[in-house]
Amino acid sequence: MLTTTTPAYDGLTSTFQRLHHLQHLQSIAWWDQAANMPPRGSDARAAALAEMAALMHRMRTDPQLRDGLDRAEQEPLSDLQRANLREMRREWWQSNALPESLVQRAQLATSRCEHAWRKQRPANDWPGFLANFREVLATGREEATLLAEQSGLSRYDALIDRYEPGMSCAQLDRIFGDVRQWLPGLIQRVVDKQSREPVIAPVGPFPIAAQRALCERAMRLLGFDFEAGRLDVSTHPFAGGVPEDVRLTTRFREDEFLISLMGTIHETGHGRYEQNRPRELLGQPVSRARSMAIHESQSLSFEMQLGSHPGFAGLLAPLVRESFGDQPAFEAGNLHRLMTRVKPGLIRVDADEVTYPAHIILRYEIERPLIEGEIEPEDVPALWDAKMGELLGIDTRGNFKDGPLQDVHWPEALFGYFACYSLGAMYAAQWFAAMRRQTPDLDASIAAGNLAPVFDWLRDNIWSAASRYTTDELAQRATGEVLNPAHFRAHLEARYLAG
Amino acid sequence: MLTTTTPAYDGLTSTFQRLHHLQHLQSIAWWDQAANMPPRGSDARAAALAEMAALMHRMRTDPQLRDGLDRAEQEPLSDLQRANLREMRREWWQSNALPESLVQRAQLATSRCEHAWRKQRPANDWPGFLANFREVLATGREEATLLAEQSGLSRYDALIDRYEPGMSCAQLDRIFGDVRQWLPGLIQRVVDKQSREPVIAPVGPFPIAAQRALCERAMRLLGFDFEAGRLDVSTHPFAGGVPEDVRLTTRFREDEFLISLMGTIHETGHGRYEQNRPRELLGQPVSRARSMAIHESQSLSFEMQLGSHPGFAGLLAPLVRESFGDQPAFEAGNLHRLMTRVKPGLIRVDADEVTYPAHIILRYEIERPLIEGEIEPEDVPALWDAKMGELLGIDTRGNFKDGPLQDVHWPEALFGYFACYSLGAMYAAQWFAAMRRQTPDLDASIAAGNLAPVFDWLRDNIWSAASRYTTDELAQRATGEVLNPAHFRAHLEARYLAG
Numbered sequence: 001m002l003t004t005t006t007p008a009y010d011g012l013t014s015t016f017q018r019l020h021h022l023q024h025l026q027s028i029a030w031w032d033q034a035a036n037m038p039p040r041g042s043d044a045r046a047a048a049l050a051e052m053a054a055l056m057h058r059m060r061t062d063p064q065l066r067d068g069l070d071r072a073e074q075e076p077l078s079d080l081q082r083a084n085l086r087e088m089r090r091e092w093w094q095s096n097a098l099p100e101s102l103v104q105r106a107q108l109a110t111s112r113c114e115h116a117w118r119k120q121r122p123a124n125d126w127p128g129f130l131a132n133f134r135e136v137l138a139t140g141r142e143e144a145t146l147l148a149e150q151s152g153l154s155r156y157d158a159l160i161d162r163y164e165p166g167m168s169c170a171q172l173d174r175i176f177g178d179v180r181q182w183l184p185g186l187i188q189r190v191v192d193k194q195s196r197e198p199v200i201a202p203v204g205p206f207p208i209a210a211q212r213a214l215c216e217r218a219m220r221l222l223g224f225d226f227e228a229g230r231l232d233v234s235t236h237p238f239a240g241g242v243p244e245d246v247r248l249t250t251r252f253r254e255d256e257f258l259i260s261l262m263g264t265i266h267e268t269g270h271g272r273y274e275q276n277r278p279r280e281l282l283g284q285p286v287s288r289a290r291s292m293a294i295h296e297s298q299s300l301s302f303e304m305q306l307g308s309h310p311g312f313a314g315l316l317a318p319l320v321r322e323s324f325g326d327q328p329a330f331e332a333g334n335l336h337r338l339m340t341r342v343k344p345g346l347i348r349v350d351a352d353e354v355t356y357p358a359h360i361i362l363r364y365e366i367e368r369p370l371i372e373g374e375i376e377p378e379d380v381p382a383l384w385d386a387k388m389g390e391l392l393g394i395d396t397r398g399n400f401k402d403g404p405l406q407d408v409h410w411p412e413a414l415f416g417y418f419a420c421y422s423l424g425a426m427y428a429a430q431w432f433a434a435m436r437r438q439t440p441d442l443d444a445s446i447a448a449g450n451l452a453p454v455f456d457w458l459r460d461n462i463w464s465a466a467s468r469y470t471t472d473e474l475a476q477r478a479t480g481e482v483l484n485p486a487h488f489r490a491h492l493e494a495r496y497l498a499g
Numbered sequence: 500m501l502t503t504t505t506p507a508y509d510g511l512t513s514t515f516q517r518l519h520h521l522q523h524l525q526s527i528a529w530w531d532q533a534a535n536m537p538p539r540g541s542d543a544r545a546a547a548l549a550e551m552a553a554l555m556h557r558m559r560t561d562p563q564l565r566d567g568l569d570r571a572e573q574e575p576l577s578d579l580q581r582a583n584l585r586e587m588r589r590e591w592w593q594s595n596a597l598p599e600s601l602v603q604r605a606q607l608a609t610s611r612c613e614h615a616w617r618k619q620r621p622a623n624d625w626p627g628f629l630a631n632f633r634e635v636l637a638t639g640r641e642e643a644t645l646l647a648e649q650s651g652l653s654r655y656d657a658l659i660d661r662y663e664p665g666m667s668c669a670q671l672d673r674i675f676g677d678v679r680q681w682l683p684g685l686i687q688r689v690v691d692k693q694s695r696e697p698v699i700a701p702v703g704p705f706p707i708a709a710q711r712a713l714c715e716r717a718m719r720l721l722g723f724d725f726e727a728g729r730l731d732v733s734t735h736p737f738a739g740g741v742p743e744d745v746r747l748t749t750r751f752r753e754d755e756f757l758i759s760l761m762g763t764i765h766e767t768g769h770g771r772y773e774q775n776r777p778r779e780l781l782g783q784p785v786s787r788a789r790s791m792a793i794h795e796s797q798s799l800s801f802e803m804q805l806g807s808h809p810g811f812a813g814l815l816a817p818l819v820r821e822s823f824g825d826q827p828a829f830e831a832g833n834l835h836r837l838m839t840r841v842k843p844g845l846i847r848v849d850a851d852e853v854t855y856p857a858h859i860i861l862r863y864e865i866e867r868p869l870i871e872g873e874i875e876p877e878d879v880p881a882l883w884d885a886k887m888g889e890l891l892g893i894d895t896r897g898n899f900k901d902g903p904l905q906d907v908h909w910p911e912a913l914f915g916y917f918a919c920y921s922l923g924a925m926y927a928a929q930w931f932a933a934m935r936r937q938t939p940d941l942d943a944s945i946a947a948g949n950l951a952p953v954f955d956w957l958r959d960n961i962w963s964a965a966s967r968y969t970t971d972e973l974a975q976r977a978t979g980e981v982l983n984p985a986h987f988r989a990h991l992e993a994r995y996l997a998g
Contacts (some may be wrong), residue, residue, distance in 0.1 A: 021550035024543060025524045032527055040727035041744030044523060044781075051520035055554075230537035245540030282543075 006069035020283035022127035024242045026052055031247040034234040040291040060095035083468045084362055087285035106139035114411040126400040130377050140413045144371050156368045163292040166471050175485050176361045190342045191494040199337040202329040206257040214323040223267045223455050237263050239270035246271040269302030276463035287466045296424025304353050305432045308339045311447030344392040344400040358391035360422040380404050429491040433480040507570035517801040519782035525551055525743045530746040533733040546989035559594035582967045603637035613910040625899040629876050639912045643870050655867045658915030662791040665970050675860045675986050689841045689995040698836040701828040705756040713822040714763040720766045722954050724774055736762050738769035745770040768801030775962035786965045795923025802930045804853050807838045810946025844890035845901040857890035859921040870914055879903050928990040
């Protein structure tokens, strides 16, 4: 055996390599569960996945791992190794920060709440939901308090940190406070402008086989490697699998094709990030995607910045015609108008690029005081309605199912997650602003079908960096500044109000 | 915690339950590898599966497991618990009997040989194969010697025992010696008889989507539970997955439909055995399928005894017509003649029910002296040719690729496995003979589409018993006698020579 000056670090890398291999089987089983598994397979699958989770939890909470982390700090590590050690410690912290008994209580509460919510939502049963959600919120508050004590962060910051390390309420208050000022006015101006721009609706049906082929052609156009991934169908689209074998899913309806096409383009952004994480470091935490917001910045770079670009609509138009035959709606300009139609609505996941942040700001402004104990669950509907009125001009009274019951995040206690969606949209706008500085003819290049400047920039600045830098460092290195929401505003104004 | 009089046994059951959960993830990953995985996913998958295999091997070779097995022997166990303990010990033995260094050498040798064989077979490269196969055989002989020393069995018996516990050369010599006497003459008489019975060939193409739907209809007819399983496509058809979620595969060609239909019916037999293993015992070794031959007796009960029954051809005929339109070839009698056409050929996997045992006897008569050191690999081609001449009247000189290079079993060192295929055919004939004694109008019942007597008998006698009894006990309880190849001969004579 070779002698090494970093025995503790080396021991850690082999532990995380083993975890990586086990995670592979876990990820494939999750994908299979969503894409293939017949209903009677679910109990056995749940038991198998629970066994694996327990096994990996034992590996991550083994006291030797903590010793290894402490000893490795004293070893002569390179910058890359030190970044890996930082990410190892982060993963260790996430498995060790909370007492097992609290984790189990929280899992029970969310599992009960989420299960009941599936029927309570269609039944508009807010009081029924409240009965379970109180316990979910109680354990969420307990977790926030414990994480805050140990990390020195505030309670809600400690929850955000699980998804978006380095992000804080102070920043979110500043960012969302700014957006809140200009967004309602912007929405109004866009809606007014679009009311004078008629758009032709496509006429279905759109056969599923043709839709699938169209989605796969769009994925190829966007550089997805089908030798290292697939597209399948699931009820809730997602990007899963492993970096060496990325499994994207979508869903199809015969009467509509644009939702699944744009959804597939969205997942392709997640997929290419995963496919291009640094190959030689796979298995080490430093190779992981930087954060949820940065991941979303990739899916939104693909879906919104590139996929909904007027030049890209020109690339899609002939593919759409080849898939479904010619119709007036498939003219490139009309296709682009279809992709960029803005309409305030009740449902976050159906929202367009312009109204989406309103849904996120609303959730942030309710979730934070909920966690901090300033409001209680029974206060939510009135707040929801008031904020929907302020931000989108919509009356939601009595409609719980399309209101606070619409998302799975609260029944699943994913407190601190929502902000990442809009942060991702803002980062994506910032990436494209930087690309345009580097490649002034970027828009012409996209329209001409040369997407290499986009992919090269993302590969060099985001994908290959993975978790080597903190999020602020990553943004600074890539664009010369940390997150700056002005780029997002400029993007919306340029796309929706110019011309 | 409740006190228990069987603490060691209880500890064992929880260890095997954990192994069962991990095996679930392994099985789904194997299925996915064959049915879905894109090519560039293979290295990561191999590494993940190797990690899991190592982890499970550590669990199975933990010295505490041996202690537990020894202590449980002294505990007051029920008959069922004692049967479970016997199967636990068998699983333990299979993981602990051979030194790790030998297992690794053998894996290296088979992996090298199998990899090269994929190209050597199409190139007819026997000398190239020999260079690798010598090492495969050497480690196979070492394994046989060590297993024989520890078990008290003869060397080849010790290898058979891995697949077919309780089976021995002494029995195989008696069984195959008997078949060898009457088979060549029977084949000749069948071929003569069929030469006077013209058969109409179906006219393709047969669209893949229609073939898949036909296969799924046949599976439903055969009681496959699609709420707990699926049919997919892979290069080499197999029955995989887990008992709660059985994954069958087939493959399709546009110019032929009967091969994939009958192949699917074959896998459905394996699948129903798995779907009907005793639910309350899943996770314990006593719930496993009894042996390879008994498993094959289920696939062949479905494919040959039932699926190729003239009455069943009458049930399939309308489904075939609905799938591909009407043609003369789809008349029930003609369909049955197509299913039961006998023609001596070079390839085992393409062989009909009558000539199949000749391929197995040949392999047994070569493999056994190879393992026992009576012959060497360079002696194989001459023996192969002589035996193909004696048994099937076929000249194979110089044709290695359709001769000793045709099967994956030797490159993969699956010595002792081949016999199970023909033992399965014999058991299947014995099961149906017993069914006919219990249900004298069985053939009329099948023709009328009432398959319940078949399924009920298999469920009561084979599926629900799983590994509760030894194979001889199982056969004795089900049919009043241990394996008796006379039923197989009677079946062939009745189906192929009567009328």
